[in-house]
Amino acid sequence: MAHSYEYPRPALTVDCVVFGLDDSDLKLLLIRRGREPFAGQWALPGGFVHLDETLDNAARRELHEETGLAKVFLEQLYTFGELDRDPRERVVTVAYYALVNLGEHKAKAATDASEAAWFSLSKLPKLAFDHAEIVRVAKQRLQGKVRYVPIGFELLPQKFTLTQLQRMYEKILGRELDKRNFRKKVLAMGVLHDTGTTQKDVAHRAARLYQFDEAAYKRMVKAGINFEL
Amino acid sequence: MAHSYEYPRPALTVDCVVFGLDDSDLKLLLIRRGREPFAGQWALPGGFVHLDETLDNAARRELHEETGLAKVFLEQLYTFGELDRDPRERVVTVAYYALVNLGEHKAKAATDASEAAWFSLSKLPKLAFDHAEIVRVAKQRLQGKVRYVPIGFELLPQKFTLTQLQRMYEKILGRELDKRNFRKKVLAMGVLHDTGTTQKDVAHRAARLYQFDEAAYKRMVKAGINFEL
DNA sequence: TGATTGTGTGTATTTTGGACACTAAGGCAA
DNA sequence: TTGCCTTAGTGTCCAAAATACACACAATCA
Structure with missing residues (x-):
């Protein structure tokens, strides 16, 4: 200066x-x-x-x-x-x-x-x-x-399936993830809200739709909780 | 533009x-x-x-x-x-x-x-x-x-003791670390080189002096190894 | 020579991460 | 209507990593 x-x-x-x-x-x-x-x-x-x-x-x-x-x-x-x-x-x-x-x-x-x-x-x-x-x-x-940081949700529609979420992580990270382990971890984070609704018009069993629970996330950040995946 | x-x-x-x-x-x-x-x-x-x-x-x-x-x-x-x-x-x-x-x-x-x-x-x-x-x-x-990232070494003299290193981490992170666990982890990383020398002029048992092994670190980064503490 | 101060070391327990395979549900086509 | 196809959804076991924890050793100093 x-x-x-x-x-x-x-x-x-x-x-x-x-x-x-x-x-x-x-x-x-x-x-x-x-x-x-x-x-x-x-x-x-x-x-x-x-x-x-x-x-x-x-x-x-x-x-x-x-x-x-x-x-x-x-x-x-x-x-x-x-x-x-x-x-x-x-x-x-x-x-x-x-x-x-x-x-x-x-x-x-x-x-x-x-x-x-x-x-x-x-x-x-x-x-x-x-x-x-x-x-x-x-x-x-x-x-x-x-x-x-649970950041990738921005790339998905507001309501998404766990498979969509997993695919997103896989595309960003460039490697495949294990389905069961992924679901375990991501649900354990506690930032996903089950909307109670399911997919429409799919030629197979319809998956549950979740949405990112921003309020829960912010609470957890304040409490100093980590979000490693 | x-x-x-x-x-x-x-x-x-x-x-x-x-x-x-x-x-x-x-x-x-x-x-x-x-x-x-x-x-x-x-x-x-x-x-x-x-x-x-x-x-x-x-x-x-x-x-x-x-x-x-x-x-x-x-x-x-x-x-x-x-x-x-x-x-x-x-x-x-x-x-x-x-x-x-x-x-x-x-x-x-x-x-x-x-x-x-x-x-x-x-x-x-x-x-x-x-x-x-x-x-x-x-x-x-x-x-x-x-x-x-093993970044904090820049804050220490070229040769340092493990206790100095631990104090540095504690000051940066703002919390105390366990001595034995810290030493285990930091030595396991494989980026510390034992200089063979010890402290001088201290009123207690002299500690070993280590230095950061930058070459080893660079090799490990290339190999995609993580450095969490 | 013994008091003081910081060095250096190992084990047991808990927690976390990773590998792994089958049944359930729904639509579709024959 | 039945069987087929596709994706959803779920639990256990093992390995690795993180954590908690205590005492003997060496050097100096009074």
Whole structure:
């Protein structure tokens, strides 16, 4: 804080790594760039931070403007400040990651923003800037976080079956889990509420639908309880 | 990335939360502000990010300029971007946290920077800006991180006794640990190298001195081994 | 030389994690 | 209507890890 204010400043942007889940795969929401540099290439949604908005709000605004998404889970990831990130000038970006339920949001994102599309994490196109690196860090963070915070619920519809929940964990962690052990653990956590309802229109025995009990979770966090999986 | 470059930009700074450990306590390195706002108050070392330096380098440079510290463990913490952080104008700060061995660095910091001083974490003065919040987040991060990454070694001299190591963990975690269980676990990790030497000039049985085996640690990280404590 | 102080060590118990396979329910098609 | 297909739902045993716990040893000092 020793210097005065006329110093040249890096540009400051936010970028969002938006994860979505559907039946088949863990996906990422990208937008196609319209202008140089990297015109035509896919990139993370993001943009400049305005003077009258917090970083969180800037991320939400850009996400909404570019993809139509609103009210999603959004958390700061890391700030990237390498010198050559942008070929035009010095740009520092505060990266965020978001989790959305693809079933509910798919149509919206597809219509609002003509140039937004979902890609399987395993088959990403070449990304603009250093966005591949940002995605790598986000994936790592998600894998780490999901192990000790019940965070992934954001990727599912409000009511979900235990099998859906298990599939989600498997896709994030990249390995298979044992059904019985998974159910034991996740139910023992005490953050799942049995809605009493079951699946409809499935060609097999209908599974129970649960929902995440946020109140119970918050109580347990206050009590200092851990949530390893 | 939709806008052009003449937009007004927030100022961008870095701030460092520097943890140090001595026999008595976990400490924080603060500097006294010379000018308004918050003149005379204690604050985190930090300053503006230049165009020709990465964020990491900016943090290291400011740390060195303001406190004389160099070559310390330094890692990005979080980026703070609330609107009213600085009463003069919009300032976004990328916060870092550092771990240093107070025994080795105490004298240096005290001489190089006339206005730097160490404070016990439990008896901090009122801090400038939102620095108290930044410290809170850093403390939390340190507590979380120390549990699954052997990070705290940075706080000790190169050669240390198991008791010193245990005290460090206890101070960071804020609770007492069982001596035998602690030693079992930490030795089982396989990242401690017995130097064969012992303490000097102590009024009791001299303890063995160990040092952190970074090579072994890196090998184990590659092999995907966990380090919970 | 014995008082003081911190070092160094092992076992028994409890808790947790992981492997493992069958029956139940519902829709569908022959 | 019956049998088939698909997914739901459930419990036990074993291994590994976490925890609780107490005493003899070495070095210095008075």
